[in-house]
Amino acid sequence: MAWIHPMAFKHWPLVRDLRFAQKCGRYLRGARKRRPDLDWNEFHRVARHFKTDDMGSFPERGFLYQLASDAPAGAQVIEVGSWMGASTCFLAAGLKGDAAKIFAVDNFQGLSTCGEDAAWYNRHFRKLGSSSTLEIFRGNFAALGFANRAEPVVSDSLAAAQSLQAKRGTIDLVFIDGDHSYAACAADIAAWAPYVKRGGVIAFHDFGSRASGVTQAIFEAIKAGRFAEIVGVANTIIAFRM
Numbered sequence: 001m002a003w004i005h006p007m008a009f010k011h012w013p014l015v016r017d018l019r020f021a022q023k024c025g026r027y028l029r030g031a032r033k034r035r036p037d038l039d040w041n042e043f044h045r046v047a048r049h050f051k052t053d054d055m056g057s058f059p060e061r062g063f064l065y066q067l068a069s070d071a072p073a074g075a076q077v078i079e080v081g082s083w084m085g086a087s088t089c090f091l092a093a094g095l096k097g098d099a100a101k102i103f104a105v106d107n108f109q110g111l112s113t114c115g116e117d118a119a120w121y122n123r124h125f126r127k128l129g130s131s132s133t134l135e136i137f138r139g140n141f142a143a144l145g146f147a148n149r150a151e152p153v154v155s156d157s158l159a160a161a162q163s164l165q166a167k168r169g170t171i172d173l174v175f176i177d178g179d180h181s182y183a184a185c186a187a188d189i190a191a192w193a194p195y196v197k198r199g200g201v202i203a204f205h206d207f208g209s210r211a212s213g214v215t216q217a218i219f220e221a222i223k224a225g226r227f228a229e230i231v232g233v234a235n236t237i238i239a240f241r242m
């Protein structure tokens with residue numbers, strides 16, 4: 001009889017739920033020790049909602065939750081690259097105060113100039129049977145009760161940086177996870193870093209990942225002295241204070 005690899009069953013609901021419970025439980029045990037001041041039950045609620053989403057690891061999602069929790073009450077956040085809203089919801093979960101808001105910038109069409117990514121997104125869109133992730137994004141926010149915390153900005157990143165000009169120097173936290181090519185990531189840093197207020201945070205996904213253009217663009221920004229200090233790293237998310 002042919003041998004079947006155990007991972008072949010990983011998408012079966014029971015196996016998936018068991019793997020989620022084990023991995024999330026392990027992560028939460030450490031997180032609760034490191035940051036006993038944060039409400040990790042809220043993190044767990046959001047993680048359960050996104051248990052079939054594969055855009056980030058628990059340490060990365062926990063780090064986003066922590067960065068948003070550490071932002072002041074009423075914080076203003078910009079995310080570039082929201083996809084279906086998983087990272088956006090982990091950020092929303094950590095925010096405090098009625099005025100807190102995330103401007104979620106995305107063309108919501110999974111467009112990327114990064115060749116490898118493009119094939120992955122095309123496959124995903126065929127599976128979704130849709131040409132936009134905006135409705136899925138809205139559905140996730142509504143399901144978790146965060147609808148009033150997000151304002152989707154349906155736009156190309158650089159065009160959004162033009163239309164949101166008035167917010168330059170006022171943003172507490174910027175998270176960049178958009179186009180992963182070198183040129184686009186470098187352009188995103190140049191366009192969005194000026195939005196972060198002094199003492200605010202800019203964070204990036206995919207630093208040190210196979211998206212080498214992202215790593216190169218961030219290294220160049222470090223060398224050019226764009227960031228004041230490093231706030232932390234969790235897997236491929238790196239965050240800097242401005």
Ligand SMILES: C[S@@+](CC[C@H](N)C(=O)[O-])C[C@H]1O[C@@H](n2cnc3c(N)ncnc32)[C@H](O)[C@@H]1O
Binds near residue numbers: 081084085087107180
């Ligand atoms: C890796 S996904 C984001 C994943 C999301 N942050 C998460 O963790 O769930 C990248 C997203 O960036 C968006 N994107 C790529 N290039 C863009 C551009 N130039 N302007 C706006 N959005 C862009 C894509 O549509 C896609 O939704």
